[in-house]
Amino acid sequence: MAVNFKEQESIVEDILSVYSERAKKNRKEHIGINDKETCGTCVAKSNVKSLPGVMTPRGCAYAGSKGVVWGPVKDVINISHGPIGCGHYSWGTRRNLAEGEPAVENFVPFQFTTDFKERDIVFGGDKKLEQAIKELHELFPTAKGIIIESECPIGLIGDDIESVAKRMGEEIGIPVIPVRCEGFRGVSQSLGHHIANDSIRDFVVGKGEIDDSKKTPYDVAVLGDYNIGGDVWSSMKIFKEMGLNVVAHWSGDGSIEEMKITHGVNYNLLHCYRSMNYIATHFEEKYGIPWIEYNFFGPTKIKESIRKIAKLFDENIQEKSEEVIKAYEPKMQAVIDKYRPRLEGKKVMLLVGGLRPRHIVGAYEDLGMKVVSTAYEFAHNDDYERTTKEVENGTIVADDMNEYEFVELANKLKPDLVASGIKEKYVFQKMGIPFRQMHSWDYSGPYHGYDGFEIFARDMDLAINSPSWKLVKPLWKK
Ligand code: SF4
Numbered sequence: 001m002a003v004n005f006k007e008q009e010s011i012v013e014d015i016l017s018v019y020s021e022r023a024k025k026n027r028k029e030h031i032g033i034n035d036k037e038t039c040g041t042c043v044a045k046s047n048v049k050s051l052p053g054v055m056t057p058r059g060c061a062y063a064g065s066k067g068v069v070w071g072p073v074k075d076v077i078n079i080s081h082g083p084i085g086c087g088h089y090s091w092g093t094r095r096n097l098a099e100g101e102p103a104v105e106n107f108v109p110f111q112f113t114t115d116f117k118e119r120d121i122v123f124g125g126d127k128k129l130e131q132a133i134k135e136l137h138e139l140f141p142t143a144k145g146i147i148i149e150s151e152c153p154i155g156l157i158g159d160d161i162e163s164v165a166k167r168m169g170e171e172i173g174i175p176v177i178p179v180r181c182e183g184f185r186g187v188s189q190s191l192g193h194h195i196a197n198d199s200i201r202d203f204v205v206g207k208g209e210i211d212d213s214k215k216t217p218y219d220v221a222v223l224g225d226y227n228i229g230g231d232v233w234s235s236m237k238i239f240k241e242m243g244l245n246v247v248a249h250w251s252g253d254g255s256i257e258e259m260k261i262t263h264g265v266n267y268n269l270l271h272c273y274r275s276m277n278y279i280a281t282h283f284e285e286k287y288g289i290p291w292i293e294y295n296f297f298g299p300t301k302i303k304e305s306i307r308k309i310a311k312l313f314d315e316n317i318q319e320k321s322e323e324v325i326k327a328y329e330p331k332m333q334a335v336i337d338k339y340r341p342r343l344e345g346k347k348v349m350l351l352v353g354g355l356r357p358r359h360i361v362g363a364y365e366d367l368g369m370k371v372v373s374t375a376y377e378f379a380h381n382d383d384y385e386r387t388t389k390e391v392e393n394g395t396i397v398a399d400d401m402n403e404y405e406f407v408e409l410a411n412k413l414k415p416d417l418v419a420s421g422i423k424e425k426y427v428f429q430k431m432g433i434p435f436r437q438m439h440s441w442d443y444s445g446p447y448h449g450y451d452g453f454e455i456f457a458r459d460m461d462l463a464i465n466s467p468s469w470k471l472v473k474p475l476w477k478k
Contacts, residue, residue: 064192229445
């Protein structure tokens with residue numbers, strides 16, 4: 001069926017009509033209609049400041065560094081350096097699971113903070129930070145590193161965390177890493193990813209001893225999988241079955257010790273391009289390690305990715321990979337046979353962070369569902385370039401879509417499912433629209449890999465076909 005671009009444009013126009021002329025001009029550049037022929041990066045302007053007062057769904061650089069990149073590394077202590085709020089609100093809210101004895105091998109479940117008071121703003125917090133590092137090292141001697149995650153005030157009051165880190169690192173004999181991820185830097189979580197990647201590059205990469213006797217031709221590292229609900233574990237299963245030797249996974253259930261020896265691998269496999277393309281590029285430039293992107297959402301993309309990865313290796317891996325695909329095919333077909341008839345033709349609207357708005361599209365399509373709009377919080381041009389290939393012509397693609405625009409778009413597109421974050425969830429549920437959280441997997445998952453697809457399909461069915469939606473309107477209003 002031909003796409004009616006005019007109709008889509010008029011929907012967008014209509015939504016923007018409430019804004020002032022200036023705001024309208026700004027937001028119009030961020031909302032596009034996908035057209036594979038003409039649109040590369042141009043579909044939506046990205047990675048610029050949010051408009052004040054429009055309820056952006058974005059977070060800050062601290063969230064990108066501490067929350068996303070560094071937070072899941074289990075053998076280090078992340079200190080939220082500054083007042084209490086940032087550390088507290090981000091405590092345990094991202095489901096980056098990690099194995100290991102808490103407080104001995106695994107520090108992910110805890111919140112460490114310097115809990116700034118007014119006097120720390122007035123006199124500076126360097127002394128307090130030094131004291132905190134000493135205490136933490138005494139209390140948790142098995143931690144393999146201490147990461148200083150700067151909150152907003154640190155950069156504003158002129159503290160010198162770099163010199164504290166250097167001094168304390170020498171004193172306690174483990175890496176103490178300063179990260180300048182204050183929330184006022186950049187425009188979203190995205191710069192926090194970049195800053196965190198650079199801190200890993202400067203303080204971690206290449207620092208480990210590689211045991212040559214343990215090296216194999218199949219050594220790889222997985223970058224940009226944060227193990228949400230066990231995503232890393234369900235992916236590792238596939239890599240193992242393919243015959244690959246995963247030396248490190250960044251950073252879900254990962255460790256600084258693995259990061260230190262990642263420069264010994266033959267390939268880097270990148271799931272989240274947005275948050276870790278910087279470090280992947282560094283490995284390529286400095287150590288000559290090539291990297292490729294892959295997608296483990298839904299059987300179609302998994303199959304494509306397995307073949308793409310297998311091509312990098314010899315026949316042994318290629319044969320094993322075909323066996324993996326073959327072995328899982330009946331299971332995947334059974335999942336599709338069960339759920340597709342219940343989900344066929346259902347319309348989905350997405351708003352997530354920097355990867356999933358395009359990466360998860362294939363999994364929905366495997367179930368016969370159609371993504372009618374997709375939006376990122378903090379993607380860049382190169383993400384939109386990739387997105388345009390993944391979604392159909394006519395799909396509304398938006399950047400930094402705010403809560404008003406999202407609700408209005410739902411009123412117009414009448415989706416059967418909205419897939420987004422916790423801030424959006426209850427709004428749409430009250431509107432009577434089925435909702436799934438696409439950051440936390442709604443406390444379910446994993447969604448990656450073959451095992452993950454089965455759970456994904458079940459969860460989408462549970463949300464959409466729940467009998468509760470028939471009870472949203474009282475009988476006397478029907
Ligand atoms: S913007 Fe500043 S105060 Fe807010 S969460 Fe980020 S670091 Fe903390």
